[in-house]
Every structure is written in structure tokens, then in C-alpha cells.
Amino acid sequence: MQLRMTNQREMILRELKKSKKHLSADELYERVKKIMPRISLATVYRNLEILSDASMIRKLEISGRQKRFDSELEDHDHIYCIQCHRIENLDIGDKEVNLTEVDTRGYAITGRRLEVIGLCPRCQKKNSKNNAKKAKQGGSTMGCGCKKGVLSDEQKQVLEAMEKCDGPCASKDIAAATGLETKQVSCRITALKKKGYVDSPVRCKYAITTEGKIALNV
Amino acid sequence: MQLRMTNQREMILRELKKSKKHLSADELYERVKKIMPRISLATVYRNLEILSDASMIRKLEISGRQKRFDSELEDHDHIYCIQCHRIENLDIGDKEVNLTEVDTRGYAITGRRLEVIGLCPRCQKKNSKNNAKKAKQGGSTMGCGCKKGVLSDEQKQVLEAMEKCDGPCASKDIAAATGLETKQVSCRITALKKKGYVDSPVRCKYAITTEGKIALNV
DNA sequence: TAGTAAATAGTAACCTTTCGCAAGTCAATC
DNA sequence: GATTGACTTGCGAAAGGTTACTATTTACTA
CATH class of the missing domain: 1.10.10.10 (Winged helix-like DNA-binding domain superfamily/Winged helix DNA-binding domain)
Structure with missing residues (x-):
């Protein structure tokens, strides 16, 4: 061939x-x-x-x-940022990884791959800047892969009702305002919270977040 | 949560x-x-x-x-067999990988992942046993991910014609025997070669392999 | 230069993973 | 003890990434 x-x-x-x-x-x-x-x-x-x-x-x-x-063929390893998923090259001398004394279980070794994992300087900076903000919001779940832009009709309904409300409101109120069943409202709120569009300042009371308002007006 | x-x-x-x-x-x-x-x-x-x-x-x-x-949480690395894709654990003391003197480009390191690559003892044995056979056949492409079991109707036709033939035959002959166009036959042969069902002992002549015969009779 | 093998475009199919929803379960409150 | 909301589940659908198939085109070799 x-x-x-x-x-x-x-x-x-x-x-x-x-x-x-x-x-x-x-x-x-x-x-x-x-x-x-x-x-x-x-x-x-x-x-x-x-x-x-x-x-x-x-x-x-x-x-x-x-x-x-x-495209680089020479042996080199990689460093990976857990936040922005950037991958960069890392030059490590052979001295730093020493497999000669390791029990390799009878394998015939043909190579090795070392991946160092961490947070890149850019993300470190970004995080320290946004820390105050994030601590207040449910920032921890925001890093997930959920598509933030897409809202179902029901989700939109719930969000709109919530926007009209002054301050935190219970899911019952939302149910009354939208005509949806309480259970359905509860589901939607969960989903919206996951997206960061809703938060719960008081237990069992919910409010639309700034992000939620933006999403609604897109 | x-x-x-x-x-x-x-x-x-x-x-x-x-x-x-x-x-x-x-x-x-x-x-x-x-x-x-x-x-x-x-x-x-x-x-x-x-x-x-x-x-x-x-x-x-x-x-x-x-x-x-x-399910094991303790730090350990892995060894991977390039042939059977087995992954096994590897216990490596921290001494063997030393990142303290490496320029990590300002990253805040949270972990590392070391993957040693090689051929496991089982596959070594298997290979030395089958070596004579494999050297003759186009064994190198067999490790790929192609689904070997599935044959299209045309592919089957070509393979059957080839089986009836004594020794290597040209794609022209196959075309004549199957009634397919020469071009189509050529395509099918390429696909079959990739699967390891056909090989080309002489340039422009093709023959069905042992594997091909097996596949045909499944 | 002719003829063959390898490569291409385009599309369909594939496999793995994730998402949305409706319904269920549990624990904490009222 | 009833109610409420948080956490889960099963199911179906869909996304995302990759590969396979086939007719056609292109690069190479005798």
C-alpha cells in the first residue's frame, strides 16, 4: 500500500x-x-x-x-487545562519519567503518554476576577455541558411568570399564573436552575436571575 | 446537593x-x-x-x-495494550515521575495521568505463534475498527466468484463471472482487501483469503 | 500513455453520550 | 400525617463525533 x-x-x-x-x-x-x-x-x-x-x-x-x-513527531508530553480544555506541549526530559524500575507486568513497552492536568494561567486569572460573583450564584453547575440558550415553551412560560413576580415566589404561584400543574412547574424550575436562569434565595422560593432575564429577551 | x-x-x-x-x-x-x-x-x-x-x-x-x-481511587497509572486494548493498573511510586523541575508554564497542577503503552504478554505470545501466517497476509490493517462481519450483496457476489476461481484472478474475470461492471468490481475488491478477505499475491491478481472463506460461510 | 490502485466527495449509518420530560421516591417541613 | 420540593429514574429522542459505502476522479507505474 x-x-x-x-x-x-x-x-x-x-x-x-x-x-x-x-x-x-x-x-x-x-x-x-x-x-x-x-x-x-x-x-x-x-x-x-x-x-x-x-x-x-x-x-x-x-x-x-x-x-x-x-504535527510534531518528537517525543513530548502534554498539559491540559481542566477549565478551558486547552492542550499545550510540555517538554520533559527523559529523566523525569523513569520506568526502568517499574514492574510492567511483562509488557513490551513501546511508548508512554504523560498528561499533566491543571488550571492554565489565563483561567486562574479569570477565576480570581469572577470569584465574588460566582460565589453568590450557583456557579458550580454552570461549567457543565448544558446548552444554555435553548428554552422549551414551558420553561419560557415559567420564566416569564417569574419575571412578572416581584421578588421570590413559590412554585404554587407560578403554577397558578401559568396554568401548568405544580409538578410540571417543579420540573421546569429544576431545569432552569441547572441552566443558571433561576435561583432560590429562600428555601422553596424562586427568582429569575440576571442571566435568565437576558435569555428571555434574546 | x-x-x-x-x-x-x-x-x-x-x-x-x-x-x-x-x-x-x-x-x-x-x-x-x-x-x-x-x-x-x-x-x-x-x-x-x-x-x-x-x-x-x-x-x-x-x-x-x-x-x-x-472503582479504585488511590493514585495509580495504567498500561495499555495496543493490540487487544486491555487496560491494566500500574503501581508507580511518586519517585518515578518527577515534575518539580519541569517548566509547567504557570499552570496550577492538580494531577497527572501516565499511560504506558505496549504489547501485553498474551498478545506477544499470540503474535509469535501466528507470525508465519500473518507475514504473508496483509495483517497490518486488520487491527482497524472496520466491522468485518458485514458484507454487502455485491461484496458477497465478488467473493463467491473469487472462491470458485482456481488461484489468483484478475478483476476483469470477476466482472465477467458476476456480470458487474469492472469499475464496480474494483471498488468491491478494495473494500474486501481492507477487511482482510481478499489479498493480492500478484499485482493485479486477487485471491480470497482463509478469512474470506470463513466469512462467506457464516 | 494506458491501465490500475488509491483517493475523493457526499451521504448514510454508526456508536457513544447527553438531554428533556413525566413520573416516582424520599426527607424535611407544616 | 399531609404537603412540598429535591433528587432520581426510565424512556425516547437527538446530538456529536467518527466511519463506511459507492461512484467518480486522480496519481502513479509499467
Whole structure:
């Protein structure tokens, strides 16, 4: 099986080299598409796989579900930010990782992958800035993957009723105002809280947050 | 936010602890389902996420696309077999990985993940046994993720024609025998080669492999 | 240069994971 | 003891990322 250097393949390789970051297949696709608008995403995937089989690039399978690719072949490790998911290179001399005295259970070792995990300087700064704000709001759940922009009709109804209310109100009141059942209201409130659009300043009383108001008016 | 120990959650935790392996969500699902047939896959996913947030289990995001989970919390690393995809634990003293003198680019380090890659003893044995065979066949592509069992009707037709042939035959002959167009035959042969069902002992001549014969008779 | 093998675009399908909802369960309050 | 809200669950649907299939095109080699 021989490799042919097609235009597409060449372009994929070039763009990956040009960007010093660790691109995912679809990021690379977006870039290549600007130059070759008719290229297919499948081609990008195929070539990344082929190029990494041929040891012309490296495949990274760390952190999260997307594969990322690296044009640098020399041995190096990676450092990963738990908050912004940035991956950067790390130069570690061989001295720092010493496997010679480890019981490797009879495995024939072909390589190793070291991933250091932490918080990058940018995120550290960002966090210390927003700390006061976040401590008050339910900031801890906000980092999750929920799509914040999308509201169902019922959620919108609940949120609107809550906006009209002065101050915190009970779910009963919302139920009366919207005509929905109490249980349904309760469900919606839970979902809205998760999105950060509603909070509960007093037990069993709820209020719309600033973010909630913004979301409603989009 | 408090955690409740529901039956489902307890069972998931117990099964994960019972099996010493690193299970994926759906493997765990299969096991728990034998005891609680009505449990939902989503529940398994949800609980694995929750339990790992609560540091009651560990989430592994290495090697391949499925997340795997580990009931052992103590710091340990992993060793991964490139051939059978087995993951095993590795006990490495802190001495072996020394990050104190590494430039970590201002990151606040919270952890590290070391994955040693190699070939497990079982696969080593297996390979040395099958070496003669594999060297002849195109064994290198067999490790890929293609589903080997599924054949399209056309593929089956081509394979059958090839089986009837004595020795290697050209794609022209196959085309004549099947009534398919030469171009189509060529496509099918490519796909079949990828699956390991066909090989090309001589340039432009093809033959069905042992694996191909087996696949045909399933 | 002709003919073959490898690569491509486009799309469908796949697998894993997450989400929304309605309903259920439990613990804390009234 | 009834009620309320928080936490869960099962189910179905859908998202997200990746791979497979096939007709067609392109690069390479004899």
C-alpha cells in the first residue's frame, strides 16, 4: 500500500503544521475548507488516520471525546487545562519519567503518554476576577455541558411568570399564573436552575436571575 | 446537593467494584441489567458521572472513544495494550515521575495521568505463534475498527466468484463471472482487501483469503 | 500513455453520550 | 400525617463525533 500525496492530503498536512495548536478533525476541516471549499470532512478524517498510521503526524486521544492531532513527531508530553480544555506541549526530559524500575507486568513497552492536568494561567486569572460573583450564584453547575440558550415553551412560560413576580415566589404561584400543574412547574424550575436562569434565595422560593432575564429577551 | 444511595446507584457501584477491570458504561449496563432488568442506560451514565464528581470512582478518558471507569481511587497509572486494548493498573511510586523541575508554564497542577503503552504478554505470545501466517497476509490493517462481519450483496457476489476461481484472478474475470461492471468490481475488491478477505499475491491478481472463506460461510 | 490502485466527495449509518420530560421516591417541613 | 420540593429514574429522542459505502476522479507505474 503506497501513499499518494494528493492536494487534499498536502493541504491537511500543511494546515496542521501551520497551526501550532492541537487541532481536532473538524477544526482542521474548517481551515482547509477556506482554501478547498469542496473538500469533504470524511477526507480529513481519513487522511488524519492515514498520516498517523504512517507516523507523519501524531494522534492524541486524551481529554474528552474528540481526537486531536499534532504535527510534531518528537517525543513530548502534554498539559491540559481542566477549565478551558486547552492542550499545550510540555517538554520533559527523559529523566523525569523513569520506568526502568517499574514492574510492567511483562509488557513490551513501546511508548508512554504523560498528561499533566491543571488550571492554565489565563483561567486562574479569570477565576480570581469572577470569584465574588460566582460565589453568590450557583456557579458550580454552570461549567457543565448544558446548552444554555435553548428554552422549551414551558420553561419560557415559567420564566416569564417569574419575571412578572416581584421578588421570590413559590412554585404554587407560578403554577397558578401559568396554568401548568405544580409538578410540571417543579420540573421546569429544576431545569432552569441547572441552566443558571433561576435561583432560590429562600428555601422553596424562586427568582429569575440576571442571566435568565437576558435569555428571555434574546 | 445531597447524594441519595438508590438501589440503582448502589448496584452500579457494587458491580464496578466487583469487576476488577475498567468497565465502560455499556459493559456495566449489561451487567447491572442482569440483576435489574428495567434499569436504563441513561441511569448508568448519569450515575457514573455523579459518582465520579463525588470522587467515589475515577473516570478514565484514555485510549479510544469510550470512557471507562475505575472503582479504585488511590493514585495509580495504567498500561495499555495496543493490540487487544486491555487496560491494566500500574503501581508507580511518586519517585518515578518527577515534575518539580519541569517548566509547567504557570499552570496550577492538580494531577497527572501516565499511560504506558505496549504489547501485553498474551498478545506477544499470540503474535509469535501466528507470525508465519500473518507475514504473508496483509495483517497490518486488520487491527482497524472496520466491522468485518458485514458484507454487502455485491461484496458477497465478488467473493463467491473469487472462491470458485482456481488461484489468483484478475478483476476483469470477476466482472465477467458476476456480470458487474469492472469499475464496480474494483471498488468491491478494495473494500474486501481492507477487511482482510481478499489479498493480492500478484499485482493485479486477487485471491480470497482463509478469512474470506470463513466469512462467506457464516 | 494506458491501465490500475488509491483517493475523493457526499451521504448514510454508526456508536457513544447527553438531554428533556413525566413520573416516582424520599426527607424535611407544616 | 399531609404537603412540598429535591433528587432520581426510565424512556425516547437527538446530538456529536467518527466511519463506511459507492461512484467518480486522480496519481502513479509499467
